[in-house]
Amino acid sequence: MVSPLSVMAKPAYGGNAINVYSQRTDAPVTHSIEDNTAIRRQTKGSERSRVAIIIDDFGNKMRGTDEMLSLPVKITVAVMPFLPTSVSDARRAHERGFDVLLHLPMEPRHGKPEWLGPGAVLAKMSDEEIRQRVEAALDNIPYAIGINNHMGSRVTGDERVMGIVLNVCKERGLFFVDSKTNYRSVVGKIAQEKGLPRVENHIFLDDLHTSSHVLKQMRLVQEHALEQHYCITIGHVGLQGKETAAGIRSGIAEMRNSVEFVGISDLVKEEWKWNPGPKFP
Ligand SMILES: [Zn+2]
Numbered sequence: 001m002v003s004p005l006s007v008m009a010k011p012a013y014g015g016n017a018i019n020v021y022s023q024r025t026d027a028p029v030t031h032s033i034e035d036n037t038a039i040r041r042q043t044k045g046s047e048r049s050r051v052a053i054i055i056d057d058f059g060n061k062m063r064g065t066d067e068m069l070s071l072p073v074k075i076t077v078a079v080m081p082f083l084p085t086s087v088s089d090a091r092r093a094h095e096r097g098f099d100v101l102l103h104l105p106m107e108p109r110h111g112k113p114e115w116l117g118p119g120a121v122l123a124k125m126s127d128e129e130i131r132q133r134v135e136a137a138l139d140n141i142p143y144a145i146g147i148n149n150h151m152g153s154r155v156t157g158d159e160r161v162m163g164i165v166l167n168v169c170k171e172r173g174l175f176f177v178d179s180k181t182n183y184r185s186v187v188g189k190i191a192q193e194k195g196l197p198r199v200e201n202h203i204f205l206d207d208l209h210t211s212s213h214v215l216k217q218m219r220l221v222q223e224h225a226l227e228q229h230y231c232i233t234i235g236h237v238g239l240q241g242k243e244t245a246a247g248i249r250s251g252i253a254e255m256r257n258s259v260e261f262v263g264i265s266d267l268v269k270e271e272w273k274w275n276p277g278p279k280f281p
Pocket of ligand 1: 056057103149150151
């Protein structure tokens with residue numbers, strides 16, 4: 001199995017991404033939005049192994065957004081705050097029946113600050129500043145039922161910072177998904193201490209940006225799910241978002257008869273017996 005730990009989250013926010021987007025051809029989405037009943041039928045309880053696909057980096061008109069939002073199974077959409085399509089991407093995902101997470105920018109050990117985007121949580125901030133940032137970002141993303149980290153290899157190893165982030169989660173009935181950009185992450189340990197579910201990414205889908213690599217990763221996801229009863233996996237919209245979406249779509253077609261695709265909330269409820277009670281606007 002490929003370890004997700006060696007793979008840093010990729011920058012979603014920066015001049016390049018915006019440039020490439022503006023040059024893209026506005027080709028029509030080739031796959032129409034399919035009937036939601038198919039998704040609902042799939043998410044009914046069953047004994048089959050479950051897979052939760054989380055797609056990160058929504059919110060900045062990223063390439064692959066339409067392709068991801070028209071995938072034929074329930075996915076989880078992680079949206080960065082305070083960007084041009086943050087609110088509309090969250091709404092579209094929710095209307096489609098998908099789960100929404102706040103994709104919270106958090107300081108990495110390495111990497112450029114401008115990759116973080118607005119509203120980022122930094123290790124040097126005071127307790128109060130961190131709390132304000134997390135609350136403001138959550139308020140910006142409608143329908144968010146939890147948080148996962150964008151980058152964050154520095155702060156996910158920081159007990160003080162993560163303690164505050166997880167306190168806000170707890171107060172709001174949310175959970176935190178550790179993307180595992182840092183193998184020294186303290187998120188799981190602190191979540192457990194606070195009585196929150198310990199939810200972690202197992203496999204990054206697009207550490208190489210071809211649809212054939214993504215399909216290979218999807219097969220690893222299937223293997224992991226069949227062995228461990230479930231698997232959480234992360235892909236990205238962005239420069240190679242269309243290729244990633246194509247690889248995921250092929251993987252879904254191959255795997256739908258052996259595993260069940262669910263939202264992260266379904267997994268958290270069933271595997272951790274956690275009943276999140278977020279308040280939607
Ligand atoms: Zn990200």
